[in-house]
Amino acid sequence: xxxxxxxxxxxxxxxxxxxxxxxxxxxxxxxxxxxxxxxxxxxxxxxxxxxxxxxxxxxxxxxxxxxxxxxxxxxxxxxxxxxxxxxxxxxxxxxxxxxxxxxxxxxxxxxxxxxxxxxxxxxxxxxxxxxxxxxxxxxxxxxxxxxxxxxxxxxxxxxxxxxxxxxxxx
Numbered sequence: 001x002x003x004x005x006x007x008x009x010x011x012x013x014x015x016x017x018x019x020x021x022x023x024x025x026x027x028x029x030x031x032x033x034x035x036x037x038x039x040x041x042x043x044x045x046x047x048x049x050x051x052x053x054x055x056x057x058x059x060x061x062x063x064x065x066x067x068x069x070x071x072x073x074x075x076x077x078x079x080x081x082x083x084x085x086x087x088x089x090x091x092x093x094x095x096x097x098x099x100x101x102x103x104x105x106x107x108x109x110x111x112x113x114x115x116x117x118x119x120x121x122x123x124x125x126x127x128x129x130x131x132x133x134x135x136x137x138x139x140x141x142x143x144x145x146x147x148x149x150x151x152x153x154x155x156x157x158x159x160x161x162x163x164x165x166x167x168x169x170x
Contacts, residue, residue: 001038001060002067005099008034009068010075017080031102039106039113046114057107065100066092 008030015023045053069091076083 001041001064001103002071002099004037005034005064005068005102006071006075009072009095010079013072013076013080034102035106038103039110042107042110043114043117044110046111047117047119049119053111054108057111058104061100061104061107064103065096065098068099069096 012023012027012030015026042053042057045056050056070088072095073083073085073087073091076087
């Protein structure tokens with residue numbers, strides 16, 4: 001995300017050199033594309049049920065803010081107008097905060113929307129696995145019995161029975 005934001009900022013700075021007053025529509029479209037990329041990417045993460053997706057996107061927004069600020073100053077210095085280290089302080093404060101919000105807010109909405117979609121496992125039913133354990137021995141007619149699907153192990157451990165305090169009657 002930092003790389004996408006840095007490329008977008010550098011491209012807008014380069015375009016501003018040639019047309020300083022007529023880029024409002026272009027800026028709106030670029031911001032909408034960046035917001036859409038963050039929302040779509042986070043929605044896919046939520047749809048795939050990635051672990052700790054919210055924490056991941058929070059950290060990603062902070063890294064994207066600082067990383068895009070540094071990459072923007074480097075890109076502007078190389079491609080636009082030889083900006084120096086004096087541009088680094090504004091890019092790492094206001095620019096980084098704006099970029100972090102442009103990642104965090106749509107990512108939160110994407111996580112919310114993607115979490116409400118059906119899981120990919122539910123869309124594709126599990127087919128029975130062929131193995132030696134899943135086929136019953138042949139019956140009287142010599143044909144193999146119907147195949148049984150193997151049971152998946154439970155993700156939670158078994159509960160142990162505790163003996164009751166009263167003895168059993170026999």
